[in-house]
Amino acid sequence: MVLVSTATLFGAFASAMAMRFFFNPKKHLFSTINSESNGVVGRKNSTQSPFDPSKRKGYLSWDDYFMAIAFLSAERSKDPNRQVGACLVSQNGIILGIGYNGFPRGCSDDKLPWSKKSKNGDPLETKYPYVCHAEVNAILNTNHASAAGQSGVSEVIYFVEKRLGNSEAAYAASHKLLSMAGVKVRKHQPQMSQILIKFEGP
Numbered sequence: 001m002v003l004v005s006t007a008t009l010f011g012a013f014a015s016a017m018a019m020r021f022f023f024n025p026k027k028h029l030f031s032t033i034n035s036e037s038n039g040v041v042g043r044k045n046s047t048q049s050p051f052d053p054s055k056r057k058g059y060l061s062w063d064d065y066f067m068a069i070a071f072l073s074a075e076r077s078k079d080p081n082r083q084v085g086a087c088l089v090s091q092n093g094i095i096l097g098i099g100y101n102g103f104p105r106g107c108s109d110d111k112l113p114w115s116k117k118s119k120n121g122d123p124l125e126t127k128y129p130y131v132c133h134a135e136v137n138a139i140l141n142t143n144h145a146s147a148a149g150q151s152g153v154s155e156v157i158y159f160v161e162k163r164l165g166n167s168e169a170a171y172a173a174s175h176k177l178l179s180m181a182g183v184k185v186r187k188h189q190p191q192m193s194q195i196l197i198k199f200e201g202p
């Protein structure tokens with residue numbers, strides 16, 4: 001399985017490890033990269049001759065497709081500071097689960113704190129002890145029956161390089177452990193810089 005996340009390697013690492021245990025990731029504006037229809041989702045009109053048998057150009061690559069789903073999922077997050085999305089994909093390109101950062105199912109978004117810091121220094125007055133990372137939610141949201149036959153996360157594709165407050169050591173340790181576990185890691189290389197989704201008819 002491949003874990004695609006809009007966030008960092010460090011968070012994705014924890015989730016990939018969790019996946020192994022169970023079964024053996026701001027506002028994003030989507031818009032076009034050029035004047036053609038590339039990257040514009042929902043535009044139905046084509047200038048292609050009806051006699052031209054060639055396939056459409058400018059369709060989404062698999063990586064951009066799964067990363068875009070991760071980005072879209074992030075838009076569901078209630079975290080005022082950081083929205084993260086993740087998409088768990090099987091080796092043959094089937095989406096097994098998607099998720100975003102949020103409080104656990106059944107726990108109200110309005111009753112737990114979204115703050116980063118507590119005036120009293122009480123960690124329980126911050127979001128950190130309660131929030132579930134997007135990658136973990138993508139794993140928890142899988143249809144376990146279909147995921148059970150998979151051998152674990154084999155690849156992590158992440159979007160953000162920066163280290164969300166984690167130390168250099170923790171980051172290096174993540175790399176080391178993923179490498180030891182044989183999990184491939186790579187940064188997403190977008191083929192489209194933006195995707196525009198228009199909620200309008202053809």
Ligand SMILES: Nc1ccn([C@H]2C[C@H](O)[C@@H](COP(=O)(O)O)O2)c(=O)n1
Nearest residue numbers: 007008011012081082084101133134
């Ligand atoms: N791999 C990650 C890293 C972070 N998150 C979530 C957890 C929090 O909701 C937010 C980080 O908040 P910040 O300290 O930047 O205010 O991002 C995640 O889901 N996956």
